[in-house]
Structures are given as C-alpha cells and as structure tokens.
Amino acid sequence: MVAVRRRLSLLVAIGLVLFTACGVDTPAPEPRNPPAPPSLSSPSASSAPSTPPSSAPKPPPSTQQPPKAGKVVVLDPGHNGGNSGNPGEINRKVPAGRGKTKPCNTTGTSTNSGYPEHAFTFDVAQRVAEALSAKGVRVVLTRQNDSGIGPCVDERAAIGNEAGADAVVSIHADGSNSAGSNGFHVAYSAPPLNAQQGAPSTKLATTLRDGLRAGGFTTANYIGSNGLAPRADLAGLNLSTRPAALVECGNMRNSGEAAAMASAEGRQRYAAVIAKAIEDYLAG
Template sequence: MRRWWPTVVAVGLVVAGCGGEPVAEHTPVLDPIVTVGIPPSASASSSPPPVATTTSTPPPVVIVLNPGHNGGNGGHPDEIARQVPAGAGKTKECDTTGTQTNAGYPEHAFTWDVTLRVRDALAIRGVTVVMTRENDTGVGPCVDERAAIANRSDAAAVVSIHADGSEAAGAHGFHVAYPLPALNEAQGEPSLRLATVLRDGLGKAGFAPANYIGQNGLDGRGDLAGLNLSEKPSVFVECGNMRDAADAGVLGSEDGKQRYAVAIATALMTYIGR
C-alpha cells in the first residue's frame, strides 16, 4: 500500500500595517518542503487559509457653522457699522447686533447656544466643525470675514444660524435662505439642495415654515453677504420670529433649542450622505 505523508504548507497572510500598506507575514513553518499530490480526502478536510480584510475609513467631512452676530457688537457701534464687501459689487455693514424677543432674549445668545449644540451633535458623528466665532462676548467678525473663513476651509456645507425679527402681525415660522441669483457653481444646485434638506428636516421636527416670507420655508436672497461671497454650498437658517410670542417661547426654551439643534444636525448628516 502506498503511504501518504503529512505535508506542512507555508501560507502567506497579508495584514495591514499602521500606515495602511500591506505587510507580508508568514505562519511558522515546520517543514520547508512543499509537496504536491495531497490526496483529495486530505485537501477537502483542510481549512482554507485565512484571508486578510481591510476596512476603509470615510474621508473627513468639514462643515462650517456661523452663529449670527456676537454679544459684544452692541458696545462697538462704529466698528460694526463700517462698510465691507458684500458680494455682487455691493457693500454692507460689518455686522449688526441682531434682534431679540419682546422679553429681551437676544438673537446672538440664541444663535450661539444652538450652534454649540449642533457642533457637538456633528462632532459625535465624526464631522469636523469650523466655527466662525469663538465665543459670545466678542465683536464680529465682519460678514465678509465670516464668508472668508468658510471659503478657506474644505467645507461641504456652510450654515449660518439666525432668528428673525419681523414686526408684522402674526408673522411666525422658520425659513431657510439660499443664494439667488447664484454667482458661482456652489451657490446653485448644491446650495438649493442644502436649503431643501434643512427645510425638510425642520419640518419633520415639527417646526412650521414661515407664513410671511419666502415660499414653503425657502427664500432666495441676493442681499446677504454670507451667501453672495460664499464659494461653498451655503444657507441661512432663520429658526423662527423672535417678535412672535409663540415662536419666542420655543426659541427661548431649552427644549426648543435642543429640538432646533437636533433637526439641523440630522439634516446636515443627510446632506453629506452619512
């Protein structure tokens, strides 16, 4: 009877090193001789060699958040009143103090609070967030510099967070402003799509679209420097009307601010496809 002798086959395993380049690694070899002619029974019972697998990490995504106004603006009227470029051949004031509720809750405090919540929600999901201002006690930056901060980044989206101050009776609800007319490619379809996704997200969260401006929660604007100067998909979210009692109640509440933040962050994740 012919005897079959056991054979040890050296198997190469490819693993990924720290730098992501394949590194060859070999299992211990007991017999350096590789013999062919292993009988079918032995071959069928042998386990297949391990196969190296690699996982790809999604590329980093940058989103710029622009909390409207600043807490120190009111104390520096000359500085924020100076004219700066506003795009489309126009100039505009460096910044403004923003509006406030009838009870005195200021827009700059609202935008700062909500923006921080959005930032944290995005960071948990692995998004890199760039803020246009670092606190709520400073002055500015001017509207042109805010746009420049976004343009210098590799932003997939730029969102300015505001609240409106319409004095019209019964005016309430949110709206999302987008560039119109578009002055470059990013201001066209990408910005309109961003505005639409945010509009839909706020609607799903239970917020009503504005009944006094725009159409179905969207408003094309050609007078906002942050939109005119942007080279990235960019929108302004006016979360509600601070002069309306019902809107003001939501804008000033902890629950309301958290709901706005979750809706905005969730919509942004939808926009970037994550």
C-alpha cells in the same frame, strides 16, 4: 510368524493415518520480522479536534472610517454679544458681493422679554457642532464665544471658503413685528454667482427646509415661499464659493416661538433637526 509381523506393520500404518486425519496441527513458525505496533504519537483523523484551538489567530480590528469622516462643515452663528457695545466697528462698510457694501455686522434681534438672537444662535450652533463631531465631521465655527465683536460678514464667508467646507450653514432668528408672523425659512443666494451657489446651495437649503419641517417646525407665513427664500442681498451667501444656506429658525417676536428659543429644550430640538439635515445633505 511372518504372517503375524505383516499384520502388526499394517496396524501401525493404519494408526498413523488415523492420527494425522484427526486435525492435530503443528504450530506455524513465528515470522522473523513481526510488524511494528501503530505509533501512539500520531492521532488518527477520527481523533482530531472538531473545533479550532482557542489560540487560533483572530481577524484584525476593522479600520473602517466613520460615515462622515473627512467632511468639513462651517457653522456661522449670527451676530455676537459684543456688537452692541462697539457701533463704530460693526457699522464700518465691507464688501457684500454683487458690487455692493454692507455694515460689518449687526446686533441682531431679541424676544420681547429680552433674550438675544446672538445668544440663541451661538447655543444652537454649539449643539449642532457637538452632534456632527460625534459623527466624524470636522466642524469650524466662525466665532468661538458670545462676547466678542463680529467677525464681519465678509470674514465669515472667507472662513467657509478657506476651510473648503462641504457645507456652510448660518444660523439666525428673525424679528418681524408683523402680527401673526411665525415660522422658519431658509435663504440661499439667487441668482447664483458661481457653481457652488447653484445646485449645491439650493440642495442644501432644500434639505434643511425638509429636515426642519419633518422635525415639526412650521414654514414661515410672512416671507419666502414654502420655507425657501432666494436672496441677493446677504453678503455671507453672495461671497461664498462653497455650498451655503442661512436658516432663520423662527420669529423671536412670536410668543410661542420665542418661548421655544429661550428654553434649553427648544434649542436642543432646533439643533437636533439642523444637525440631522446637514448629515442628510452630506450623505447625498
């Protein structure tokens, strides 16, 4: 009996060992404080939008000034429509510079068909003024209509001086009866009476000459040299303390030039090249 009991005890012990070796595991206890799940209100970096939202602030608008802002140009359309009816007023003597006097103003010339210089100069000046104003230039005209008297040549110079003009440009047309006379020329005060009549006025005259020539206009064949005419007898130039030049756009007694001056298309062409030349001078 004792032997039988020992065998049974041995068999039980062997079974327990085999049961444990079969890989049957007991479950691990659950942790007391399980980790919290990740928050859903904070997107990860990979889920962030790749472009800024449409409500992102926009840069402020540009405050850059127009290229010619702050510049002042005085345009002096020659003569006036009421001069011919008021000889007493326009013939009175006024200072002309260099110790001399001249008549207050003149009636100007005209084409052989009667188109007057004063009408041509006022129309061209208005067109130039419009073009320059569109570029930010402040433009002053020495006369506001084509039916008044004057102003006198010394008053015209004073308008440019008082405005502190960066450029003063007088617009005229010539009336030479010499056969074959044609072309434009640009006058400036010489010898200069002040610093502004020196290099600045010479540069203005040259820039106007170059602009007219580049625009297809021919330099005069009867006055000046290569489109430039230094003058000591023009009151508006002598009395100026600002850079000043006078453009004789052509000869109104020449049939071809007269036809261009009498047409709106021709006057626009003159105005466009004069305005461009003034812009070039102001940018220099």
